[in-house]
Amino acid sequence: MTSTLKSGSSAHLQAGALRRFVATPSFFLLVIIFVLVIVLGSIKPAFFNGPFVIAPLLTGISIFTVVGLSQMVVLSIGHMNLAVGPMAAFGAMFMGLSYELWDLPLVLGLALGILAGAAMGALSGWLVARTGVNSFIVTLAMSFALIGLVPTVYSWLSAGSAFTVKPDGLDEIGRSSFSAICVNGACGSNAIPLIVIPALGVMLLIGYLYSHTRLGRELLMTGSNVDAAQLSGIPTGRRIVLVHSLSGALAALAGFLLAASTGSFTPGIGQEFMLQSFVGPILGGTLLAGGYVSVTGTLLGITLTLVIRKGLDLFGVGLETLNVLLGVILLIALSSDQIRLFFGRRRTRRPAQVDRTSPPPGPKLAQPSVPEEISA
Amino acid sequence: MSSTIALEANGLSKSFPGVKALDRVNLRLMSGETHALMGENGAGKSTLIKILTGVHRPDEGALSVAGSIADIHSPAAAMHAGIGVVHQERNVIRGFTVGENIVMSRMPRRGPRVDWPAVRREAKRCLALLDLELDPDTPMARLSSAQTQLVEIARGLYTETSILLLDEPTASISDNEADRLFRVVRRLTEQGTAVLFVSHKLEEVFAHCDTVSVLRDGRSVLESEPLSAHSRDEIVDVMVGRSLAALEVPERAVDRSRPPVLELSDVDTASGHRGVSLELRSGEILGLYGLVGAGRTELARAVLGLDRVTSGSVHVRGARVSIRSVRQALESYRIGYVTENRKEEGVFLAQSVTRNVAITVWSRLERMLGYVSTKSERALVQKYVTELDIRISGQRQLVGQLSGGNQQKVSLAKWLAAKTEILIIDEPTVGIDVRTKRSFYDLIWKLADDGLAILLISSDLAEMITLADRIAVMDRFAITGEVENSHDYDEMSQSIIRLIHGHAAVT
Structure with missing residues (x-):
């Protein structure tokens, strides 16, 4: 930083940015994913099969990145949302209802469902801000309530506990690839599903929010120290409600994407979301205690777990073994902090006199530095 | 009164990041005396108490208890050496009962189990010393702040101590309750206990203490002198330090x-x-x-x-x-407010200097779609970093890595930036x-x-x-x-x- 200020040369600036990137979890994840893909691909060339392996993998990454971001936004203020899955189910339920019972077009149903998710999030946020009860407890309660409510509504209103009416365009979003898009006879790849588009859109939006806007900065400051944020003029109560709504909205969107890829709206949507929602952001360097997020890291964290899953799947490893392995890999990946710290230390040596109470609490006791920019 | 030296500290020094809290401080506490320790906030009184009770270890200097060198490396060691303390901060556990809090340092036990009748008996005994009629089974959370303070004092009386340190025990209790405390203190000193009494209240000190030591900016300015030899004004003067008070004050004209x-x-x-x-x-x-x-x-x-x-x-x-x-x-x-608790409310320790200062100006820098340009943010912050001479290695540096003085400047800078x-x-x-x-x-x-x-x-x-x-x-x-x-x-x-x-x- 000092060097960039003094010299001002762009080469210097890029070198600084590169070194900062190397010190982030994202870089580490990128290396692991790259090595893993090479190894998997060379042992099992089938791993590179476009329509049957890569396309479903990308679909999963797209959906779960949105799930991860839904958790990441609440983590940014040091809260959590244990109801990510049930909120997705709740939102998806409204979408299913809109299409099956009210014959609404795709966009309207989607908007309604996202609003429903956001409303549930707003309710959690309001309860947290109003009562001061920990978000863990509030969203846990919310989760129970929704897990009970959603299947009940399905059993009343749907035949066979699922809404199966598909509005125009649903299959295109959820089950088509770029091969369906042809310009002058040249069609896109069948390895890349169209569902990556909404996921990328969300990533760009959230990335922009945290790296370039006032609101994103205020959320991070709230996460760092809520008392200081309030005394600096940030309306922390409103920020809490807002961020929980955003989480609910993103959860509902993830629910929609999952329903679009499977073809029906069921009460089971979101059952696998909760653990994944934490794994992605945390692997990617987002602090549980708040104050630092990484959108790229979330994408890469999700990608890593899904690549491992897909790879082991190809080797015929059973689901149980797979989960055990995922747990082990998660532990290893999280301790990789020490390795990153080694790289980070060359740049910002933490002075020995730093107050022991000062670094952010949470699993990452040794965050080497907090990069200013968060690239989407 | 023939008294012996109960506790002696020689040349105690202790540094914290950016501050020298104690600088070669001496203290001599005689058995059977009430010794006042005075000084302004930040003069080093609490640090001294914390060293005497094993919470902090001194960088330099030696402690002796009853004439022999003592190594007080932990609160348990202090207790073992016969040093009891009533802390200034409330160290009670609000979820426990009065009785549990009083005997916490040494739970009466019968075999592996807590001896509850003994807990109640002991707690009652300590409360009775202060003429307090409190049921030992009352949850702490139900007490008023004065009652809490009294329980804190009762706790200090629980173990037999030859040296009792009272760190501002009367700050939040009524005069009536304070009188009871002083009665107990007198009884203890008659039995030969040495009491070190920290207080800001001059009346109390002059009414109940025999000896006085004064700290200023971490140094001993009065070392264990008889209180009768000094007037109140003298004590206030040495506490505050006339040299600092007599600083060159610039000519200021305020248009009234x-x-x-x-x-x-x-x-x-x-x-x-x-x-x-x-x-x-x-x-x-x-x-x-x-x-x-x-x-x-x-x-x-x-x-x-x-x-x-x-x-x-x-x-x-x-x-x-x-x-x-x-x-x-x-x-x-x-209107801006530079808070008292810098680390808890003033700054964001885990965030960069840029964000710590710019937090109040984002609303002004905000463009379309909430966009805040990092460049303009940095330029603005740089202006105040230069103006206030904040020593940083770069704007990305985390505020937690700065010294106290520089953190305070950061805390001030955000309000100046906000105009x-x-x-x-x-x-x-x-x-x-x-x-x-x-x-x-x-x-x-x-x-x-x-x-x-x-x-x-x-x-x-x-x-x-x-x-x-x-x-x-x-x-x-x-x-x-x-x-x-x-x-x-x-x-x-x-x-x-x-x-x-x-x-x-x-x-």
Whole structure:
């Protein structure tokens, strides 16, 4: 930083940015994913099969990145949302209802469902801000309530506990690839599903929010120290409600994407979301205690777990073994902090006199530095 | 009284990041005496107590108990050496009962199990020493703050100690309750216990203590001298340090004909203020002096809309206002607040310097879609980093890595960047060494000369008399008087202390 200020040369600036990137979890994840893909691909060339392996993998990454971001936004203020899955189910339920019972077009149903998710999030946020009860407890309660409510509504209103009416365009979003898009006879790849588009859109939006806007900065400051944020003029109560709504909205969107890829709206949507929602952001360097997020890291964290899953799947490893392995890999990946710290230390040596109470609490006791920019 | 040396400290030094808290401090505590330890906030009293009780270890120096060198490396070791303590902070566990809290340091046991009848018996015994009729099974959470303090004292009496350290035990209890405490203290000293008594209350010290030691800026300025040899004024003088009080004060002209920018008339607040009236003009430094707990910070909170104003009126630049949030105070009325608890409320330790300073100006830098340009943000912050001479390795540096003085500058810089016109500065130099203090004083004068209206809250009398143009004295949530500052230390300290104690005598 000092060097960039003094010299001002762009080469210097890029070198600084590169070194900062190397010190982030994202870089580490990128290396692991790259090595893993090479190894998997060379042992099992089938791993590179476009329509049957890569396309479903990308679909999963797209959906779960949105799930991860839904958790990441609440983590940014040091809260959590244990109801990510049930909120997705709740939102998806409204979408299913809109299409099956009210014959609404795709966009309207989607908007309604996202609003429903956001409303549930707003309710959690309001309860947290109003009562001061920990978000863990509030969203846990919310989760129970929704897990009970959603299947009940399905059993009343749907035949066979699922809404199966598909509005125009649903299959295109959820089950088509770029091969369906042809310009002058040249069609896109069948390895890349169209569902990556909404996921990328969300990533760009959230990335922009945290790296370039006032609101994103205020959320991070709230996460760092809520008392200081309030005394600096940030309306922390409103920020809490807002961020929980955003989480609910993103959860509902993830629910929609999952329903679009499977073809029906069921009460089971979101059952696998909760653990994944934490794994992605945390692997990617987002602090549980708040104050630092990484959108790229979330994408890469999700990608890593899904690549491992897909790879082991190809080797015929059973689901149980797979989960055990995922747990082990998660532990290893999280301790990789020490390795990153080694790289980070060359740049910002933490002075020995730093107050022991000062670094952010949470699993990452040794965050080497907090990069200013968060690239989407 | 033939007494022996109960505890002796020689040349104790202790440093914390950025501050030398103790510098070759000596203390000699005789058995059977009540020894007053005095000094201003931040003088090093609490650090000394913490060393004597094994919470901190000294960087240099030696301790001896009853004539032999003692290695007090932990609170348990201190207890073993016969040193008991009543801490200033509430160290009770609110989820436990009174009895459990009292005997916590050594639970009576029968085999592996807690001996509950003994817990109750012991707790009752300690409470009886203070004439307290409390059921040992009462949950702590149900007690008033005075009762909590008394339980804290009872806890100090639980174990047999030859040395008892009392760190401001009377700060939050009534005179009546304090009297009971002093009766117990007298009984203990008659039995040969040595008592070290930390207090800000001169009356108490002169009424109940035999010997006095005074610390100032981490140094011993009076070492274990008989109290009878000194007058109150002398004690106050050595506590505050005339040399600092006699600092060169710049010539300041405040235009009193101007209408006030901030005016409180007859304000009552939800936190307990009654009939508070103040006027503050731009370019003026109004000091708000009082003891800890007098309600000064709470008044600041009320002005900022964090606590409710229940009656009376607040005017900003002539217009009556009702402020409900810090954001409104800042954006509509240009009022800023540099908080007292720097690390907890003033700065974001895990965030960069840029963000710590820019937090108040994002609303101004915001463009379409909430876009804030990092470049303009950095340029703005750089301006204040240079202006306040904040020592950083770069704007990306985390504020947690800066020294206390630089953190305080960061905490101040955000309000300057926000272009506030009224600035409330709460205890600006606590935990900051003398030299940095001086540069802060220059900065505050400069800000006032530039037209800022400053409400300065401080418990440091010398600081008040050095900095303020006028001093309002607050005691128990009411203004007891206001004096024009002549910068003459003797005269000012007399009249201010009279304002506090005169009021105390009436109530």
